[in-house]
Structure formats: C-alpha cells, structure tokens
Amino acid sequence: MSSRIRTLEEYHAAYQKSVEDPDGFWADVAAPFTWRRKWDTVRSGEFSPAGDSKWFEGARLNITENCLDRHLALRGNKLALIFEPNDPKTRHLRLTYRELYQQVCQFANVLHANGVEKGDRVIIYLPMIPALAIAVLACARIGAVHSVVFAGFSATAIADRVNDADAHFVLTADGLNRGPKQIPVKSVVDEALLHCPGVRRVIVVEHLGWHVHMQPGRDVWFHEEAQGVPLTCPAEEMKAEDPLFILYTSGSTGKPKGVVHTTAGYMVWADYTFRNVFQVEENDVYWCTADIGWVTGHTYLLYGPLLAGSTSLQFEGVPTYPDAGRFWEVIDKHNVTIFYTAPTAIRSLMATPLDNVLSYSLSSLRVLGSVGEPINEEAWHWYHTHIGKGRCPIVDTWWQTETGGIMLSALADITPSVPARAGLPLPGVQPVLLNQDGTEIEGNDREGYLAIKASWPAVIRTTWGDHERARQTYFQPYPGYYFTGDGARRDEQGLYRIIGRVDDVINVSGHRFGTAEIENAINQNEHVVESAVVGYPHDVKGQGIYAYVICQHGAPKTDAEARQWEASIIETVVAEIGKIAKPDKIQLVSGLPKTRSGKIMRRILRKVAEGETSNLGDVTTLLDPAVVDEILAGKK
Structure with missing residues (x-):
C-alpha cells in the first residue's frame, strides 16, 4: 500500500482502513522507513484514565538516518535546505542533502566533545539561520533531547525553560537580524543563566561577528570547537518511545508547559501528514514561514520535509522588510511551489498596497497553506485571488503543539477546500463533537467541544517532569478522549470549522x-x-x-x-x-x-x-x- 493519497476515493479507503484496522494501516505506512529493529506492537495504551499512548514499541531507530542518511544514495546532490537571509542583498545559502548530513555530523561531534550525552536536554536559543536547523538535527543524531526556545523570548522565559528541563547545555549566537533591527542574543542568555546554576556549557555560533562576553570555563565558540572535527558521526540507536524533543507552550498557569514528543510515532506522523496534505512532488520547493522555535517549524520546516526528501526554504527575516513585497520576492527568486504561512501574516500584508503583490509573478506556486489559527473568509479569498491567482488550492490546517502535526485539513486538490473550514480529518484522526457532559453529538450541522477518540502516532506523551499535568489538561476532562480545548462546528458536508477555544466561546x-x-x-x-x-x-x-x-x-x-x-x-x-x-x-x-x-x-x-x-x-x-x-x- 502506498502511503500517498492521490484521489478522493483513495482518501476514503485510507480513512476507513485507519479506523477499522489501525495496526495494519500504520504498519504499512511505517514500513518504508529505516529501522534498526522493527516494532513488536504498533500501538498500545489508552487515553483513559492515564492518557498513556505508545507507538511502535520494541523498535529501534534514529530519526536523522531517515532525514538524511537514507537519501544520500539517490538525493545526495539534491537541495535539502535553502537559507534566505534577512537582508535581500546578502547572498543566500544552499545545502544539499550530503552537505547537510556532513554539517549535522560535525555539529554532533562538537556536542559530544563538549560533554553532551544521550538523554541530556539541550536548550537551543538561536536565530533562524542554518545553524538552528543543524543543531536540532545534531541533538537528535546523538540522542540528546532538544528544546528550542524562540530567539525573542525574554531572559526570564529562557531561565524558566532551562530549569524546568534541568538542561546543562545551551546553544546560542552572538546576535540576530530581524528586519531593520539587530538583537544581542548572547547577552539575553547571559542574563537568563544568572538564574540557572546547572548550565555547564554554552556553545556560541558566530552570526553577526560581534564581540560578546564569554564566561571562561562555560562558554565556547562553535567555529573554534569545530576545527578539524570529522564530518561523519554514527547515529545513536534510540527506542521508539525515547523523547525526541520538549517544546514549551503557554498554559493556564504561569508555569511553562513542556510538551514531550517521542521518536518513532512523531517521525511517522510528520512524514505522512506532510506528504499528503501538501501533495508533495519530487521537484517541489517548499516554504514554511514559521520559526523553528514553534512546533510548525519543527514539523513542517524541518522534520517533515527532510523525512520526505524535499527541498525546504528557511527564512531569517520578516514579511515587511525591506518592504511588504518580501514574501513574494522570495517566492519568485527561489521558484517556491508550496507556501505555508499564518493568517496573521496574510492579514498584515492585505493592509498594504496591492502593488506589493502585483510586482511579482508568483507563477511557480501550486499549493498554499494556512496555519496557526482559523483563517477568516476575507483573508482566504485575498490569499486565493492575489497570491494563488485563483488556481492554487488552500489547505487550512488545524492542529496543536500537542498533536505533533496536522489533524484536520483539506488534502491539496484531493479533498474539499472551503473558506473558513479546516476540512476533513486525516486518516488516523477520529474527531468527535461533545456536549458539556461528554456525550457525543451525532450528525452534521452541529457544534460542540472538539475531542479525538483514538490515539494517533504523534499524540503528546507527557508534559516534562509532570505527567499529572498532561493527564488533567488533555485526558481527564472527558475520559476516553483527547480534549483539544477548542469548539468546532461540523457543517452540512461533514467539514470541520474551528470556532475558537472553549474559553473563547461567548454565551450571549x-x-x-x-x-x-x-x-x-x-x-x-x-x-x-x-x-x-x-x-x-x-x-x-x-x-x-x-x-x-x-x-x-x-x-x-x-x-x-x-x-x-x-x-x-x-x-x-x-x-x-x-x-x-x-x-x-x-x-x-x-x-x-x-x-x-x-x-x-x-x-x-x-x-x-x-x-x-x-x-x-x-x-x-x-x-x-x-x-x-x-x-x-x-x-x-
């Protein structure tokens, strides 16, 4: 069975099998990956009462062998990563799969030499430069748990995350570019680490060439550590349920919530959803505008595209610098075919003169995507008309940090794409609408609380150091379900529309x-x-x-x-x-x-x-x- 869906009939067949025979379905999807050892069981555990789910138990693997090594024979010279810098006058960088593999291995060896071992947590506070993508993969290469913190958070936010993860290692840079501004990243880390006595090593990437304070015995420059370091590094063998990363997200309390995703299930879900939602072809140039500091950047800028052997574009800048035509200039420059961005960016660009769009061809585009919040109809139509020229399908994706990847969405040019509708569930996703008392609401043209009633490979496993918090937040409110916290409407066609957080539902x-x-x-x-x-x-x-x-x-x-x-x-x-x-x-x-x-x-x-x-x-x-x-x- 091919895991790529190409027709509406194939979608319905795949969905039916994923519900009726989930073990057989996911075994088929997972088969083509590189495994050191195959699994004993496809899935185990239930949402109720403890929220314990496990996938592919008994398997051994390393996710970077699937992102990099397995592509070298056929795609070694194919572009893996295109880096477009903040300043359009600065030359862009292109890395083939072979070059990316070598740089990841080199970075992994530097981490090893500085004491990072399997299971250690590594906080990454880097700008949107190639070193960020490379550092994430280098951690995964040696079995360290990466936790990326968006390089714009305050020193207090960094310290909270370092201490919660009990991280002894931090990766950062001298500074970063963001539009017309330059921000002293290293000094923010220095301030944070005044409250983090457990940090033993800070590895600093030179980006702007700034002189920064380096604390003797703790801080080292990456470029000095990398001199003469080999460009090969064996991949650490990981268990299927070993943590891959922690990603902190805001909660209802002041304490950051460390969402944990594990290795095998997340890998399978990232690849499967990326290929099918965007209908990816071999020669696509794909651009997700999200920062790797967010889950969208993890799954759909880095892991998903590399698992699929695609070319992914990483952008350092902002959509309005040096002018509001920057997104469209980058699309034309690199012949981007798939473009995935947020409604907030679309709406901000809508408010600028249309000449910023009309100056560019955008003829390379074939699929548009939206992520982060429901896209309103006016923005959907502007996006479809002016960016997609009326010919590109829009995939309005709904998912969460906790789900690991896309859950509800159109599949480009396959399943229905309707303004302000996320669409149908992906195979493996069983959404339900619940009443306040937890009763399932049957039929279409109905609304209620959105929940998922069966596990999927990338479901949150725990919150770091506090499984009870995960259980109470996601699995206790409605036993037997993963509770999304969102309200939704199922329209006459069975398409789902997200109507806001449950606490954002107003009762008038x-x-x-x-x-x-x-x-x-x-x-x-x-x-x-x-x-x-x-x-x-x-x-x-x-x-x-x-x-x-x-x-x-x-x-x-x-x-x-x-x-x-x-x-x-x-x-x-x-x-x-x-x-x-x-x-x-x-x-x-x-x-x-x-x-x-x-x-x-x-x-x-x-x-x-x-x-x-x-x-x-x-x-x-x-x-x-x-x-x-x-x-x-x-x-x-």
Missing part, C-alpha cells in the same frame, strides 16, 4: 458564539484590518461582546469619525450573523497583544474587558508589550 443570552466567528464577521468590514473578540460579564445577557479592532486607516481623526466606524462595524456583524451577535463595546486600537508566533493573547484582552487589570501576567514575551499600555489607556 443563551446563544453560543465562537470568537473566531464574530471576528470573521467584523473583518469583513471595509474599515477593518484585524480584530479580537472576548466576552465580559453583562448584567442582562450574562456575557457581553467586547471587540478590539485595528482599522485600515489608523486611528479616527475625530470622535464623530470613531462613532461612524463603530456603527459601520456593528452593521457588518448584524448583516453577517445577526443582532444577537453585535458587539456591546468596540475599542479601536493600533495593535493587539500577540506572541512572537502571531498568536493573539486573548487572556490579556479578557482581563482588560473584565476590569481585572491588576494581574495581567508576564507581558515581556509579547511581540510589542507597549500595545497593552495603549489598550489599558483606551479601555471602554
């Missing part, structure tokens, strides 16, 4: 509205670039709707103009959804509090709307913390 006079649904309506207004909606206590309705809105033309010039814009926005919502959904309060803002990955921090907005402004939590990790002060000053 007994009517439930997902924040994404109201935001989608607001964003249809001609004045609006982006919006964020939260609920707040209302004496009559139970909950009222508070909308924070960024307008196309900046701040209104007069109070009268502001009232006019607000009235126009209300009319749009009433027209799109109905009077019951019209916002009770609209605050016009210049920006929204976002993480560096583009996620809107609705927790902060909710507290402002509720008047609980004395405890907003840590805002230092936001893209622009000053936005919070502006929102507080303008609160309605």
Whole structure:
C-alpha cells in the first residue's frame, strides 16, 4: 500500500482502513522507513484514565538516518535546505542533502566533545539561520533531547525553560537580524543563566561577528570547537518511545508547559501528514514561514520535509522588510511551489498596497497553506485571488503543539477546500463533537467541544517532569478522549470549522458564539484590518461582546469619525450573523497583544474587558508589550 493519497476515493479507503484496522494501516505506512529493529506492537495504551499512548514499541531507530542518511544514495546532490537571509542583498545559502548530513555530523561531534550525552536536554536559543536547523538535527543524531526556545523570548522565559528541563547545555549566537533591527542574543542568555546554576556549557555560533562576553570555563565558540572535527558521526540507536524533543507552550498557569514528543510515532506522523496534505512532488520547493522555535517549524520546516526528501526554504527575516513585497520576492527568486504561512501574516500584508503583490509573478506556486489559527473568509479569498491567482488550492490546517502535526485539513486538490473550514480529518484522526457532559453529538450541522477518540502516532506523551499535568489538561476532562480545548462546528458536508477555544466561546443570552466567528464577521468590514473578540460579564445577557479592532486607516481623526466606524462595524456583524451577535463595546486600537508566533493573547484582552487589570501576567514575551499600555489607556 502506498502511503500517498492521490484521489478522493483513495482518501476514503485510507480513512476507513485507519479506523477499522489501525495496526495494519500504520504498519504499512511505517514500513518504508529505516529501522534498526522493527516494532513488536504498533500501538498500545489508552487515553483513559492515564492518557498513556505508545507507538511502535520494541523498535529501534534514529530519526536523522531517515532525514538524511537514507537519501544520500539517490538525493545526495539534491537541495535539502535553502537559507534566505534577512537582508535581500546578502547572498543566500544552499545545502544539499550530503552537505547537510556532513554539517549535522560535525555539529554532533562538537556536542559530544563538549560533554553532551544521550538523554541530556539541550536548550537551543538561536536565530533562524542554518545553524538552528543543524543543531536540532545534531541533538537528535546523538540522542540528546532538544528544546528550542524562540530567539525573542525574554531572559526570564529562557531561565524558566532551562530549569524546568534541568538542561546543562545551551546553544546560542552572538546576535540576530530581524528586519531593520539587530538583537544581542548572547547577552539575553547571559542574563537568563544568572538564574540557572546547572548550565555547564554554552556553545556560541558566530552570526553577526560581534564581540560578546564569554564566561571562561562555560562558554565556547562553535567555529573554534569545530576545527578539524570529522564530518561523519554514527547515529545513536534510540527506542521508539525515547523523547525526541520538549517544546514549551503557554498554559493556564504561569508555569511553562513542556510538551514531550517521542521518536518513532512523531517521525511517522510528520512524514505522512506532510506528504499528503501538501501533495508533495519530487521537484517541489517548499516554504514554511514559521520559526523553528514553534512546533510548525519543527514539523513542517524541518522534520517533515527532510523525512520526505524535499527541498525546504528557511527564512531569517520578516514579511515587511525591506518592504511588504518580501514574501513574494522570495517566492519568485527561489521558484517556491508550496507556501505555508499564518493568517496573521496574510492579514498584515492585505493592509498594504496591492502593488506589493502585483510586482511579482508568483507563477511557480501550486499549493498554499494556512496555519496557526482559523483563517477568516476575507483573508482566504485575498490569499486565493492575489497570491494563488485563483488556481492554487488552500489547505487550512488545524492542529496543536500537542498533536505533533496536522489533524484536520483539506488534502491539496484531493479533498474539499472551503473558506473558513479546516476540512476533513486525516486518516488516523477520529474527531468527535461533545456536549458539556461528554456525550457525543451525532450528525452534521452541529457544534460542540472538539475531542479525538483514538490515539494517533504523534499524540503528546507527557508534559516534562509532570505527567499529572498532561493527564488533567488533555485526558481527564472527558475520559476516553483527547480534549483539544477548542469548539468546532461540523457543517452540512461533514467539514470541520474551528470556532475558537472553549474559553473563547461567548454565551450571549443563551446563544453560543465562537470568537473566531464574530471576528470573521467584523473583518469583513471595509474599515477593518484585524480584530479580537472576548466576552465580559453583562448584567442582562450574562456575557457581553467586547471587540478590539485595528482599522485600515489608523486611528479616527475625530470622535464623530470613531462613532461612524463603530456603527459601520456593528452593521457588518448584524448583516453577517445577526443582532444577537453585535458587539456591546468596540475599542479601536493600533495593535493587539500577540506572541512572537502571531498568536493573539486573548487572556490579556479578557482581563482588560473584565476590569481585572491588576494581574495581567508576564507581558515581556509579547511581540510589542507597549500595545497593552495603549489598550489599558483606551479601555471602554
């Protein structure tokens, strides 16, 4: 059986087999990989009561042998990685599979020489340069557990992660480029490590050529350590369920939550979903714009493309530097065929003159993707019309850090792609809608809490050092299910639409509205670039709707103009959804509090709307913390 789906009929057949005979289905999918030893059992464990799932137990492997070594004979001279630097005047870098293999092995030998052993945790705080991708793979090569921290987080955030993982090793750089700015990365690490007495070694990659403080006995330069180091390194044999990486994500408490993914199941899922969602061909040039600091970068910039033997583009810069045409310039320059980005980037580029797009051909593109949050209809149509020229399918992917890879999505040009719909489940994914009491909701044109009722290869295994936290968060709320925390609607065709986090569902006079649904309506207004909606206590309705809105033309010039814009926005919502959904309060803002990955921090907005402004939590990790002060000053 080929694991590549090419027709709608093949999708239905694969899905049916994945449900009726999951062991046979996944054994077939996993067979082509390089295994040191095959598995004894395909899967074991259940979601209830402990949330224990295991896949391919008894198998022995190393994921980098599947990303690199197995491609050398046929694809040794094929491009594995294209690096496009921040400054378009700086020459790009291209690495073939053979060159990437050699650099990974060299880096792995440097890690070994500096005391890193199998099972050690390594914190990686590097900019989006080739060394980041190479360092991740080098850790996996020798069996060290990598934990990438986005190189924009504060010193406090780094220290929290180093200490939680009990990491003795940190990889960083002298500095980084981000648009017109240069940021002193090493000094941020130095500040963090004042609170991390367990760190024994810091390996520093030279990127900007800066002079930085090097603590004797702890800090070393990578380029000095690498002199004369061999370009081959045997891959450590790993058990299927050995941890591959820890990726920290925000939780409902202040403590970072270390999501753990293991080796074999994650590998199989990353490869299978990448090939099928994007319908990858041998000569594709694929570009995922995510930073490797996020799970999207792990699975769909690095591991998925390399497992499939594809060419992956890594971009150091930002979409608006040196101008808002940079994404489209890079696509034309490298003949990108598959482009995967976030709705927040699409919406920000929509707000710039269309000439930034029309200056470029974009004729190489054949598949577009969206990730990170539900894409609103206006952005979907702009993306489809102006970037895809009406001919490229859009895969609107839904998944989470905890799921390891894509769960709901169209398969490009195979299964239905409908604006504002994630689509159908991938084979192996059994989504259900639940009532508040945990009863499954049958039929289409229904909505409820989204849960998954059977294990899949890349499901979260635990939260580092605290399995009880994982159990209580994901498996205890509805025993027997993985609880996603999202609300969803299954439409008349059986396609899934994500309607927002469950705590982002607003109950107005007994009517439930997902924040994404109201935001989608607001964003249809001609004045609006982006919006964020939260609920707040209302004496009559139970909950009222508070909308924070960024307008196309900046701040209104007069109070009268502001009232006019607000009235126009209300009319749009009433027209799109109905009077019951019209916002009770609209605050016009210049920006929204976002993480560096583009996620809107609705927790902060909710507290402002509720008047609980004395405890907003840590805002230092936001893209622009000053936005919070502006929102507080303008609160309605």
